[in-house]
Structure formats: C-alpha cells, structure tokens
Amino acid sequence: MADTIIHPSAVVEAGASIGEGCEIGPFCHIGPQVVLGANSRLRSHVVLWGNTIIGDGAQIWPFASLGHAPQHLKYRGEDTRLVIGRNCLVREHVTMNAGTVQGRSETTVGDDCAFFTGSHVAHDCVVGRNVTLINNVMLAGHCTVGEYATIAGGSGIHQFTRVGHHAYVGGLAAVEGDVIPFGMVLGNRAYLSGLNVIGMKRAGFNRDAIRNVRRAYRMLFSDDLTFKENIDEVQTEFPDDPLVQDLLAFIRAGGDRALCFPRHAPPA
Structure with a gap:
C-alpha cells in the first residue's frame, strides 16, 4: 500500500x-x-x-x-x-x-x-x-436515478420509483410517481412542473435539442387527446430525434409507479 x-x-x-x-x-x-x-x-x-x-x-x-x-x-x-x-x-x-x-x-x-x-x-x-x-x-x-439527475434537499423518493436522467426534483418534494427524463417535479405530493432546462444547458445540449424536447413535452401533456394518443403524436412528429425517443422509451418502459403528471396544462 x-x-x-x-x-x-x-x-x-x-x-x-x-x-x-x-x-x-x-x-x-x-x-x-x-x-x-x-x-x-x-x-x-x-x-x-x-x-x-x-x-x-x-x-x-x-x-x-x-x-x-x-x-x-x-x-x-x-x-x-x-x-x-x-x-x-x-x-x-x-x-x-x-x-x-x-x-x-x-x-x-x-x-x-x-x-x-x-x-x-x-x-x-x-x-x-x-x-x-x-x-x-x-x-x-x-429506486432508479438516471445520470445527471439532481434531487434537492429534504426530498423523499418512494420505493420502486424511477427518476429519469437529467431530471430535477425540487426541495422537500415527496415523489410517488416516476419522473420523466429532463423533467422537473415539485411539491408534496410531487407534480411535474416543466422541464429541467437549466440542467440541460449545463449538460451541453444545444438550442435545437432543447426546443424539440420542450415541444414534445407540451404535446405529451396536452389535454386535447388522451395520453396514449399524445405519445403517438410525438412519435410521429419526432421519429428521429434521439432525446425525444429516449423520453418516449422511458414512458413506454413503465415501472412499478405511475408517472408524475402536471397539475395544470403545460406552459406554452
């Protein structure tokens, strides 16, 4: 030694x-x-x-x-x-x-x-x-926590929960549902509040990549169609985008917990 x-x-x-x-x-x-x-x-x-x-x-x-x-x-x-x-x-x-x-x-x-x-x-x-x-x-x-995820102080993650890569969990959140890649969740009980855009920028994703993920997010959580139909729409819109496809793969893989969803319609 x-x-x-x-x-x-x-x-x-x-x-x-x-x-x-x-x-x-x-x-x-x-x-x-x-x-x-x-x-x-x-x-x-x-x-x-x-x-x-x-x-x-x-x-x-x-x-x-x-x-x-x-x-x-x-x-x-x-x-x-x-x-x-x-x-x-x-x-x-x-x-x-x-x-x-x-x-x-x-x-x-x-x-x-x-x-x-x-x-x-x-x-x-x-x-x-x-x-x-x-x-x-x-x-x-x-629990499974993807790469480059950040979980802020005092947060609790329920057993068998998946937190996707580059996700952000806000302080004191109580997370019972899966957090999508790039997602940002807040609150008790935690809800999806948008995307971790700051984290994506820090990780070096370019403007086009972030724009596509933001558009896919808005489509996924739109109230116009069912969630399954929204997934199909995103698949059609972004068939070759690797980040969007990774996001869809996380959702389709499923897990023991339901997904975290927004409380309200996603921001424009």
Whole structure:
C-alpha cells in the first residue's frame, strides 16, 4: 500500500483491500470484505462494512456509514453488496445500504456522484453517474436515478420509483410517481412542473435539442387527446430525434409507479 496513510486509531480488519495512495483518518472502521479504491480519503469516523466496493478517488467525510445491512425486515444476513463508482463525494452522515435477495442483491452507485449531508441510498437502488443528492434526501428501496439527475434537499423518493436522467426534483418534494427524463417535479405530493432546462444547458445540449424536447413535452401533456394518443403524436412528429425517443422509451418502459403528471396544462 505505497503512500497509504492509516491513522493509528483507525481499524482496518484483516481481509480488507486498500488501494494505493489512500488516507484513512482517525477512528475509521473498515470491514474485512471492503475494497477501497486508490487515492481515496476517509476524513474521520467513517464506517465501511459488508461486501462493499468503492472506486478510486472517493472523498468520504465524518460519520458516513456505507455497506451495512439493508433496512429490510426480511433480510437474514445474505451476502449482498454495495458498489460505488469512481470519484464520488460522500459528505457527513450519509448512509448507503447493501442490496437484498428480494431485489437485485446489489445497491449500485455510478461514477462522479455527490451525496451531501444526511442523504440516504437504500437497498437495491441504482444511481447513475453524475447524480447529486442534496442534504437529507431519502431514496427508498429499489429506486432508479438516471445520470445527471439532481434531487434537492429534504426530498423523499418512494420505493420502486424511477427518476429519469437529467431530471430535477425540487426541495422537500415527496415523489410517488416516476419522473420523466429532463423533467422537473415539485411539491408534496410531487407534480411535474416543466422541464429541467437549466440542467440541460449545463449538460451541453444545444438550442435545437432543447426546443424539440420542450415541444414534445407540451404535446405529451396536452389535454386535447388522451395520453396514449399524445405519445403517438410525438412519435410521429419526432421519429428521429434521439432525446425525444429516449423520453418516449422511458414512458413506454413503465415501472412499478405511475408517472408524475402536471397539475395544470403545460406552459406554452
């Protein structure tokens, strides 16, 4: 473990794999099945446990707890796991649990994510790359969050809910329904309030791409036809647009939860 620094008060159990260049601060505890990637830094009082794999470059702050048993009443000690990608930021008091055999047997987090203070990722969730969870966000079990999604502080996401890529969930939202890609939802209970246009611009989508998605959104949630008919209309209007087709694919794939819909007709 060249250039790895382990504070004398830290406990690294026999069997743990620690990458080169790591820094493990005071009073950290790393279990025997943990794999910690190179150049990671654990500030202090961090607990990594269970069958947990963490990619290179992790930055983990005090009192984070990663990889412990899922909060699931049917869990009986099965060897399930937590996998976290590269270059993730995990701030104070973040919790992430391993999967369950009733689900995927794995909780998965992509590269370059940021989890701010007190956020929680429950068993069997799939979190894409570049996702941001602000303070005290709660992902219940079996949720899927697409890449570049942002979930603002204090929001709760119901189990089995899908949040599409580049979506935005407003602060204190209670999300019971699936959030379409690029969608923006607000409120308790959450409703679709438009598109995350700012997020799309930040992600580098050009003006034409954004314009097409906005037009597709207005068509999808128009009151003139049924929702199914609106989907068919959008398909006809944008047969070759990759972003619109991705949006339609998300809707057609369905899930365990209904979609979030607007409270009122979408803006012009």
